[in-house]
Amino acid sequence: MLSLLRNVEAISASRNRAKLHYTLLRTVSLLLGGKADVGIFACAPQGEATLRLCSGPTIMNSALALWPPLLDQVRSDGRDITRVVHGRVCGALMLQASELGGEPLILAYGTDHGPQSKPADEVSGEIAVLARIYGNQIRLLDYSELDSLTRLLNRKTFDETFDRLLTPPTPDDDEVMDERRHAAQNDSPAWLAVIDIDHFKRINDSFGHLFGDEVLLRMGELMRKTFRSGDRLFRFGGEEFVVLLNAPDEAQALATFERFRVSVESHPFPQVGTVTCSIGFTAVAETDVPTDVVGRADEALYFAKDNGRNRVSCYERLLGDGLIARKEEAPAGTDFDIDALFDLK
C-alpha cells in the first residue's frame, strides 16, 4: 500500500513525459498486483495501435488477439472499457491528450480474475483515478512547456530539448524516441529559422496591444497550419518565433519558409489588415549549440530586415554570395570573455 502511494505521488512529481509514462505503468501494475500486464499504446487516428511501453509478460503475447478490438473501441467512442475475458479482467482507457500534439495514448491492462479478486468495476474505477492524476500532470507539463498566448513551445523548452532533438534516440528513453520520431523517420538535415514580424511596434502603436496580441495569436495558427506536425514551433517571446524542421536541402527549406512568408502576407489580420514577416534560417549541425545556431539565423534575419523586410534569407547562401561575413562562434566551453565584458584588459 505504501509503495502504491509513493508511486501515486511519483506520478504527480514526474518532471518529464518519459518518467510520467513509466511511473503510471508501474503504479497501475502495482495496483493490479500479481500477474498483471499493463501497456501504453499510441494510436494514430487512422493507423494501427503501437505499443510504446509495457510491463508484464503476457499482455504482449495476448496483445495481438485481444487488444486491437478493445483499443479500436476505446478510440472510436472514447469510453473506458472493462471486460472479463478468459478469467482475466481486461480494460482500456484513453489517456488525456497532450496539447503538444502527438498521437493519443491508450492505457490497457489485464489481470487474473478469481473469486478473491476485486470486482472488475472497482479495478476500472481505481485505474481511472490514476489516469486522472496522469491527466493533471500532463496539463502541468504542457503549461510549463508552452507559451501562454500562442500555445506554441516556449524558449525554455527550446533550450532544454535542443540537444535531444539533434542526437539519435537511445532505446531506453521513450520520450526521446517520441521527440525524435519525425527526425528519425526522415533523416534529412535540420534547419532552424527565426521569424520576426515586420514593424510590430507600429502595429501596437496604431491599433493597441490587444490587436497586437491577436496578430501574435494568428501567427501561431498560421505556423501550425503551414508547417508539418513533426516540425517544432516555438515563440521566443515578443514578436519572434522559431521553427526547427527537417528538409533534404537548402532549396526545399527555403521553399517551406517562403510558403509561410506568403501565407502571412496574404492573411487578412482583423483590423490590422496586411502583416508581413522577415525570416532568417540556417542549417543545423549535430555539434551546434543553441546560441550559435540561433545567432546564425538571426544574422540572416538582420539581412532580410535591412534589405526590404518581408523576405527569407539563408545564412549559408548569404555567406556563399559574400553578402555577409562569417559569424564568430564561441569555442566550446567558453560562453563569453568576462574580462572583455567588464573592459578589464
Ligand SMILES: Nc1nc2c(ncn2[C@@H]2O[C@H](COP(=O)(O)OP(=O)(O)OP(=O)(O)O)[C@@H](O)[C@H]2O)c(=O)[nH]1
Ligand atoms: N502586443 C504585444 N506586443 C509585444 C509583445 N511582446 C513584445 N511586443 C512589442 O513588440 C514590439 C517590437 O518592436 P521592435 O523590436 O522595435 O521591432 P519592430 O517594430 O517589429 O520592427 P522590425 O523588427 O525592425 O521590423 C515592441 O513594441 C514590443 O513592445 C506581446 O506579447 N504583445
